[in-house]
Amino acid sequence: MSGRGRTVQVVVDGVAVEAVAGQSVAGLLIGMGRASWRSTRRDGRPRGVFCGIGVCFDCLVVVNGVPDVRACQRVLADGDVVRVQDGAEIAEV
């Protein structure tokens, strides 16, 4: 994704990562080669993107301490801290 404009600095699961301005959380994670980043509430099955347009709620992540954020819909902002979501989580903030 280099050479495509301004970048933003974010943290993904504790690691500092550079993203392109305007990139979605899902775009970044898939670009990093990841296919899953959360687990289901009942059976703990791994999940990542499924519908890609905000309909299925499979792609949930925790952003800045707030769980249940759809990675495919959320555009990254400078300083965002993203991490995997384990089942049903309560907000840290």
Next chain:
Amino acid sequence: MDRVVVVGAGPAGLAAAWAAASAGVPVLLVDSGSAVGGQYRRQSGVRAARVPAHPLIEWWPETSVWAMEPVAGGHRLRLQTGAADAPGRTMSTVDTRALVVATGAYDRVLPFPGWDLPGVYTAGAAQALAKGQGVAVGRRVLVGGTGPFLLPVAGSLLEVGSRVVGLVEANGVSGAVGWARDPLGALGKLGELAGYGAVLARGRVPVRFGAAVVAAHGDSRVEAVTVARLDAGWRVVAGSERVVEVDAVCLGFGFTAQLELAVSAGCRIQDGAVLVDSAQRTSVPGVFAAGEVTGIAGAGPASAEGTVAGCAAAARLGRKVAAPAAALRLVRDGRRFGRALAAAHPVRNGWRTWLSADTVVCRCEDVRMSDLCAALAQGALGMRAVKLVSRAGLGLCQGRVCGRNVGELAGTPFTQNRPIAVPVRLSDLAAVEDEEELS
């Protein structure tokens, strides 16, 4: 009240906004996305967005309409503006006498063993990530399902560097080219398809008809899929199964209209789409609908419907508007194309035989086929009971993904009547209530 409000900035909504503004009416255009273009001309923040440059069009990005209700002379929309799913987004209300609902559609995907493994995507997801984000969902990808939409999906995957190891169309070759038999219905589409054909040939994508992905294998993500030949009713032809190594699979079995807003407005729904007349009027005065909410025919007809709806909405607000003859003709042709498309790419009920007892049928609540059967065996009658007993359709997606499939498996239609169109955080809802009590 005296401006047109357009919900959805896809091809339909953009055309509606432009038509109404061109007739001299102020327009408020809202979309939950951060850029205009909808699913077709998807231009995320990564690529440049183009907001229609008309002085009468006001554009609110990252704005979701989460509910609406009738008020004297029109409708009140409840909006939420800000980063997706963030707490503390700005809540607002907008009243209008002329509302255009252009909320589009999303992919339908059928369940099969392993379809909830990461690496299984809807065809639209692959398209959205490729076109909007410039990323590929996998290196070795298989595309499957039914309908001509699979062709541009395979094309976009090639463009972002995936190797497309196959495209499997569930319907037979005669069905798949069937809509070309209606010369008018297929007009203008044949050239487009020939273009995709050339792209697939250059990418050396093998295309198979009468076959489908019937299982996905892997531990924590897809490593391989089983592709099988199907009979005319979509039952697996015994012995035809073949395992193909992939790291992603993209599936689409047509589209489901995004009906929540139209339903909460009280619009009549027919065959899974908003019923409209030739001026895109719904059954509710002051509410117009355009694009794939009214039926699936692609971006061209969606945009033509938007033009007609925008003109009709402006006329409702008292402007003299000439009938948009060219758009009306395109809408008629589009409807005909849509019917031909639906007839040529049906979903046959043999897909139900692909499932085993432990196949997930509702992804949100991890409901398996056996749970659904148990609910039915307990005498759950009607979708409400099936939902409450099995929990299918009660999760975050509210049955958007599983609803039609569970309805078909349970033999009882899945009705869409959610009053909330998009998720709202409880704290934000509480804030709205406080405000209303004060006022």
